[in-house]
Each structure stands twice: as structure tokens, then as C-alpha cells.
Amino acid sequence: MAGANTRHLTPVNYKPLPETNMAERYDAVTTEKRWQQRWDESGIYKFHSQPQGRKYYALTMLPYPSGNLHMGHWYAYSPSDTSARFMRMRGYDVFFPMGFDAFGLPAENAAIKRGINPKHWTYSNIDYMRSQLKAMGMMIDWEQQMVSCDPEYYRWNQWFFIQFYKQGLAYRTFAPVDWCPSCNTTLAREQVKGEERVCERCGTPVIKKDLDQWLFRITKYADELLDFSGVEWPERIMAMQRNWIGRSEGAHVTFTTEDGDPIEVFTTRPDTLWGATFMVLAPEHPLVERLTTDEQRAEVEAYKLAASRQSEIERQATDKEKTGVWTGSYAINPVNGERVPIWIADYVLMGYGTGAIMAVPAHDQRDFEFARKYGLPTPVVVQPEGQNLDGATITEAWPGGGVMVNSGPLNGIPAGKEEGESVKAAIQWLEEHGKGRTAVTYRLRDWLISRQRYWGTPIPMVYCQKCGEQPVPEDQLPVELPEDVDFMPTGQSPLKLHPTWRLTTCPDCGGEAERDTDTMDTFVDSSWYQYRYLSPHFDQAPFDPAIGERWLPVDQYTGGAEHAVMHLLYTRFWTKVMRDLGLVSFGEPMRRLFNQGIILGEDNEKMSKSRGNVIDPDHLVARYGADSVRLFMMFIGPWNQGGPWNNQGLEGTVRFVNRAWNIVTEAGKGGSGGDPQELRRRTHRTLKKVGEDLERFAFNTAIAALMEYVNDLYKQRETAVYNTEAWHEAIRALTLMLAPLAPHLSEELWSRIGGEYSVHLQPWPQYDEALTIAEAIELVVQVNGKVRDRITVPVDTSEEQIRETALGNDKVQASIDGKSIAKVVVVPGKLVNIVVR
């Protein structure tokens, strides 16, 4: 760190202020406004399309323009801005852009409820929120802003859609899909949350509908999305994505009905095939119709009807008793030729695997419960070591290991998935006999992107009676949203009800055709916005490749963890497609990710209007200034933990701002005592600590260190070190260290001590390692691990000398009390531990 390029602090710029009797109070509110204006005018945050030196792309999740910045925004943005400023002082050319995720339902709902035009509503919100963001003191170049509802942005959503379509990555299908009855639109599987299966944005339970919908083939990238090599993301997010993708290895096995129809099943335990005594199909399985015998038809139909009427939640309740109905038919177990009855049951889902399973009741708890209920046999084929399970008497399934029994060629092989174990052997046998093959399934579904709403990107497809579906030619993009639309929530896309918009001509034959009237999921907008920031008005491609080459990818992304399996998965997918399209040379959009926690109300509950615990940042800023609010956001605790707001806690950082102001601007009395060298040590130790803490996003401890430092300076000011060079160095260092954390205060202080505009263009002061080392150090002296005394010794004291000093210590002698000394542990710089018996 403190190498040849060390920039030592020089106190030359410090001009002592004239002594005044009356201390000037810091007026945060007017000072902040003044500097914000100056920053704007002087363009110190201007983006460089050619980075000056090492580039650092710091990105934070963009807001939805709801019309007001809340505490959550402050909690997300204060530290990310501080970090960006810090990196800039560390010598990087930092790009820290901001934009608006401007498509979405609230705009449309405002139109429905209050008759306001969604576009006007959105843009006036954006104007207001931009002024709020400026009031936070963020380091944003607003020239680089992107707004997703601008045609110049969503034009490229449409362009991407067409590229996806050409690559076979976008396709339309008619299928049962999740529908939110409150938002009146379909949702992607990721956007249905929890056991209650509720809509991600409004919390309403979703229902199933059969609809024609566009999907993106994210499943094609499932395996690649499981690979996180080369990125530094929180373990939690990677685990959630892995979990969501749900890769599961096993085999496809083909059973045959007595009529000769194949039924394919997926299993992770092909080794237990010899213990399969029945099959179960999902009630919706297409073969059920043909398999059902006349005698069983009434019962099967009744069961299917009942299953279809059950809500998804009821059906998927894990604790529900298993139910099912026999179809009347049998299949042949391919490994041993046995006849096994084919049942239908709602615990088998059409949406996973093949919608059909082989049931091995002795080794799968679900199958076991089902078999016991309906009197089906439960033969054991895996015998756990040292036991002798009997299929007739077991009371639960044995899913664990052991040795294969009653399994023909597998007998005697140890059960397991490893090389030389039963699963591999079974797959080999199946492949050799043409009865099955190794297979992988995923829980991940393709990304459904059609939305039956107005305020989004029109899907650039037209439907011609003669030529079928046709993409809109790229030179006709964007397909613009019409403004004269009725916003009645009918459950159909408002665009469908527009008298003329949907009528167009076929790009192929020129005949009459209709546009797709759905719009895209707004998560499409945020899947690639980080690229658009680089050149928000570029009209030849989604972004200017020359700038992209210099600035991409994002070095540090920050945002909430709630996007783990939505936005953060989609944007990884999108980047991989962009790579395959030749637009970028990398496959991961963000090298590092940090998830901030959630700021809570004073009652430790999530802030909400209904709880009445919402704290309005604007009021606080108007009263205390933005710096104090920023500082408190960062001081609460580790950024990734979140935590409760506390109004009195804010007073603490307000006080700190005033104390920092006072120590820099107020003259001290001086006095006797004090050691300039000791002060320099404090200064350089603080520089080291604060720098290291900001580097690792430990804003809370960085601020604590600065508080300690200011407290110390208050004491030092009344000693002879006041107004020495060491003092001036300290004041200057303090001002610079405050710059990323409290940008307005430090700018004002910097100008007061004669610094050249701007403090935000200054390099971060380097500490001098040699100066951080004390001449004398205090060592703890322990006897049997208990602290008995502290001794102060010169830093270069030998171990032998330390040992003797410690042993000679009065208190130590008293504690030893004649016992024999077994061992003396000396840890240089830390302690001495004397072990006695």
C-alpha cells in the first residue's frame, strides 16, 4: 500500500482561520443546495466515454418512478454513492449512472383510477425524483440517464426480441399459465411467490389460465446459469439461483402399456426400478384418456374434475393425504417384465419431468404412503447395512443407502450415485438394453414475457392469416405505444381494444395483418439497462460498442436480494444471449454483487403506511441536511443486514457533523502537553482504518473510526499540538476522509481550509505505514488466560525481555502465588500468558 507512489499528506494548503469569539454554526441545508448547484455547473461528475485511467463501473439498481424517494432508496443509494466516490478518490475513473425503470402497472393504475395519462404521470414523477436524488448529493451524470419507457430505449427491447425470435430463443405457445386476477395479467413462474403462490407485486393469489403467450428460452442456458465461476456474488444469491434452476440428474425410463404405448418417466433413482410396483400419471397426462378402461372411466373422470377444481395451493400442500384412482390399465416394467397398474394421482405434476413416475414405495415416502393406502405391494430393493427390512412390515420408506437386493443384475452393488454404485450401473444397463437413458431435468421454466397490459413495450410481432406470425422488420422499429387508449381493466390488453393500432400489413405478403397486443414483462427492461447507460441516445445498436469495450462489464453491482431469482437471473441470461449474438465478449453482466439489507421502521417492522411507521426522508433532509441522513444510513450497522431506523440515532450523526464542522472551523485554545508524533500516528492509523473499511463496504466502522478521531481531536485541540503541522495534517486528512461519506460538509470544509475546488477531485490520502507504528506498546499480561496487568514496553523489546518484565510484575507474582510456572506464551505486540499449575 505505502509504496513508492505514496502521496504523503502535505499541510501547505491549510490556512488557519482568523480567531473568532462567536462560533459559526453549520447551516447544512443552504450549504448543501449551494454545492449541489456548483457541482452541476462545473460538471465534475461528467462521464468519460474514454476512461481516464482505470475504469470502474459501479451500478446500483435503478428505481421505479413511483413519485417519491423513500427510506429504502436512501438506504440503497447513500452507501453506493459513498463507495463510488471513494473509488474515484482511489484513482479510478468511476461511472455511477442512474435511470428509471419506468414501465409498469402503477402508471396504468393511476390512469384507470384518476384518469391521468400514464406517460405524463411517469415523466413528472421522474422529474421530481431526479431532484430528490440530486438533493441526496449523488455523484450522477444525468446526461447518461436512461428511461425505459422512452421509445429510444424500448425500441431496443423490440430489437432484442426479434433477435431472440430469429435464434429460436423467443417462441409463442398455448399453455396453462399463471394469472394475477388483481393485476389482470399473466406472470412468469419467478414472479409467483411462496407456498401461497401469490403475485410478486401485489400479493394476490394467482390462478391458472390457458393462453397464447410469448416465452424466452432461458432453460437453454440452465447449465450455464448454474456456473458462477469468475463472479464474486453472495453465496446466498448463488444458492437461491441454483435452487431455483433445480438441476436434477437421473434417467428417462420407458415403460410400455399392454397396448404397446410407451410411457416415459423421469427418475433420479433408476437403480430402484426392480422395486417399482405401480405407475402414477398426473391427472392431466395426455395418455390418461386412452388408458382408462370403461369400468374405471366414471371414477377417473370424477378424479380429474376434482383435481382441476382444486387450487394450486390445495393441490400442492405437502401434508395432504395422498389420493388417486386406478385407470384400469397396466404397464410392463421394462427391467423385469412385471405387470404394474397405472394410477393417476394429483401428487404427480404435469409440469415437472414427464408428468409420469414409476412408484417405488419401499424407497420413496410419497409412493409408500400411496401404496399403503391402496394396498399395493412394497418390496425392498435396497437393504441398509446391518438391517433386514421386510417390505411387508416397514412403516416408512427407506430413502438411504445400502446394498441392492432383488434387483437382478444389480444385486450386491452398493446403492449410491457415485462411480461403481447402483445408479450408474442401472443407467448403463438401461442404455445397453435400450430401455432408457441418462437424463437431466430442471425446475427452471422458460420465461413468460407477455403481459396483458398497456404500459410496457409492445411485442413486435404481427399475425397474418396467410403467412402466420411475422416479426416487425427492424427498420420499422420502434413499434410505438399509442397514447389514445382506454384504460379499462378488462383482463385483455388495452391495445386490443384500440380501434386502429392493431391493424397493420404483413411484412411478408403485404396483406392484412394484426399486431400482437400484449406488452413485455418490465423485467425485460431491466435485463440490459446497464449497457444502455453508456450511450443512452445511440441509435445504431443497443449501445455503442466502442464505449462498451472500454467500460464493460459492470465491476460492482449493488441492490436488494429480493431480485435473486428474477432480475438477477434474467440479466445473467440476457448477457449470455448478448454474448452469443456477438454484442459483448463476456458472459456475466456483473463481476461483483453486494446485497444491501432492508431498512425497517422504528418498531423493527417493515415500513408501511398501514403500520404507520414510515419515516419520510425529505422532512429529515429539510431539517438536518442530506449528509446527516446519509451518514446515519451507513452508521446503523453492516449494510447487508439492514436494521431499524432510529430518530434519536440520527441525532448522533447530526451531532457528529456539527462536531466535525467545529473542529475544523473553530479556533482552539491550545495549551500544554500533547505529542505531535502521537497525533500523526492517530491520523495515519485512522487513514488506514477508514480506507480499509470503505474498501470492504464496512461503512459503519469507518464512520465510528472518524467519530473516535474527531473525539480525540477535541482533546488534542486543548494541548500544545494545536496549530502545529501535525494538527494541520489532521484537519486536512479529516476533511478528505469525510468526502465520500458526507460530500457537502467536506466540500464546505475543504473550501474553508483553503483547498482547491473540488474536494471530490482530490486523491484519497495515503497513510504512511511507518507512522502508524507506535514506539511503545501496551501488552496484556495474563496468568492462566486471565488478565492480571498491563505493561508498556518499547516496540523493539525482545521476547526474553518481555518475559522477564512480565514475570517480575507484582500483580503477576501475587497471582502465581508460589505455584510452578509450566509455560510462558509471548505473542509479540499483543500479550504474555503465564501458565501455572
Next chain:
RNA sequence: GCCGAAGUGGCGGAAUGGCAGACGCUGCGGUCUCAAAAACCGUUGAGGGCAACCUCGUGUGGGUUCGACUCCCACCUUCGGCACCA
């Protein structure tokens, strides 16, 4: 059930093998003031002692170590995600 995070004073938290509780809030005492606010100074884990000091203490129980909030094993609790996923 599986995966992940966390458990430390009255509160937010600090310490990643070496002085537990930095820093801040709250409370208590004081300076200033006619008074209050602000500001400043002191104090604030529990128990004991007139005192110097002593004992206990980081969810629980074990273990490793000269030494454990920190590492290992088992468990408890809370939060987040997933889940009849075959």
C-alpha cells in the same frame, strides 16, 4: 424436509484465535444558564466490596487450545428462499 443467513449490554452494533462490549443511542451525574434548550465534561454489562480490587458474562451442551464471541461436533431459536420436483 432441503438450502442460506443470524443469535453479544436497556437498544443499534464492535471485536474472525489474544484486554468482550469500540462507536452511537438511551439513562444517570455535572459545567454553563434566572431557567430551559443546545453545547461541553464524566459515567452507564451483571453481582460483590468502604476501597485497591474480585467473581460471573457473547443462544445451549461438549471438544480443540497456554488462550475461544471467533475453530470443530451436537443441539435450540429467529429470519430469508425452495418444496408431493419423482
